[in-house]
Amino acid sequence: MISKETSEHYVWGNNCHGWHLVKQPDLSVIQELMPPGTFEVKHYHQRTHQFFFILSGKATLEIDGSRQVVF
Numbered sequence: 800m801i802s803k804e805t806s807e808h809y810v811w812g813n814n815c816h817g818w819h820l821v822k823q824p825d826l827s828v829i830q831e832l833m834p835p836g837t838f839e840v841k842h843y844h845q846r847t848h849q850f851f852f853i854l855s856g857k858a859t860l861e862i863d864g865s866r867q868v869v870f
Contacts, residue, residue, distance in 0.1 A: 803830050813837045833858075 803818035810816055817839050821828035833839075835856060851858060857870045 806830075812839065815839075 801820045801822070805818050806816050806818040808816065808824065812833075814834055816832040818830045819827070820830055841861070851860070851869060853869055857868055860867050860869060
């Protein structure tokens with residue numbers, strides 16, 4: 800069974816946490832915890848698809864210059 804309790808853990812940014820649930824060359828599944836007010840450095844993926852599942856709070860994503868708030 801895969802869970803954050805048994806997965807590789809890392810800390811990034813301003814006390815954000817990540818757990819590699821799947822870490823393969825062709826597939827990566829990461830569970831992250833971002834405290835309120837934290838953010839990721841703006842970046843772009845050329846060949847990556849991302850899926851966000853927000854459990855609580857909200858996230859603001861910028862896609863093609865347009866900001867979208869996701870709850």
